Amino acid sequence: MAWVRERHMRYPQRNWILLFFGLSLAACARQGTPSTLQPAGPAATEIARLSWSFFGLGTAIYLAVIAFLVYALFRSRRRTSDDENYPHQKDATNVVILGGVLMPAVTLVTVFGLTLYTFRQVAPPAAETAGQTIQVIGHQWWWEVRYPDTTTVTANEIHIPAGEPVRLQLETEDVVHSFWVPELHGKLDMIPNQVNYLWIQADQPGQYRGLCAEFCGTQHAKMAFLVIAHPPDGFAEWLVHESEPAAAITDPLAQEGETLFMSLACARCHAVRGTAATGQLGPDLTHFGSRQTLAAATLANTPENLAQWLLDPDHAKPGSLMPATHLSEEQLDALVTYLESLQ
């Protein structure tokens, strides 16, 4: 009956092969998704280098083991009898010492050394250089971003100067989150009652997507953000503009929206600097109109998406900590116009 079992065995084997290729393909980056293998800054470059050296080392060892296996399968067997004094005994002991003790020791020491070297390369600069410090505070399920020594507060977008190290001061308002921008650095946890620091650098101006890497509740998967690296002049300009209070509203529809915003619950959870709205529970909206996304990079910041968000935040983010608001069509129109005018 051996053949019956053999036929059955063939199918699981094929599944394993499919699974293997499936998993290896899963690592292929879709255009636009951040990949640790496409580093855009010095720390991420070191980490990618470490990944590739582990991959290379692993592949070499795997091939060597397979070569030995093939050799063992095909070498001619000599039938030795016990009384020939085990002529292969010594060879066998050597193989065990070489392959079982020496090889693993050398490999593990190498891996350890490479890891320590990478740790050193990505460690914070020894002297705390006077780079830009940015405070990033995790919330369920969005990111508050503050620029110390300025009045700038924003959300879900971290603007940085390109080509220089930036110090991120990572904190959380509620549960444990983890800050991760795969193209710029490894991840670092945001832990209640603790401040962690991470130095990042983007070599070129551009946009880098970040995400929460520690399960933090139902909408954890929709807790993303953008790092936007400007040329240094552009960054200084952005910071000055962002520090300013909201511009005076002149458009009548937007004015109507502003009045609504102040009279509804909005102003108790959101701040618009320069107005009576000083809420701290939700994202600062002072320059909301100039942000690219809303609800932590869940939706593009378009009037349609904003209208949908205000009527029913749960539609995009079930369980979101922003309540739905009953609004007439005119009220909604006024609110959207007001918010989008906050440039």
Ligand SMILES: [Cu+2]
């Ligand atoms: Cu989170």
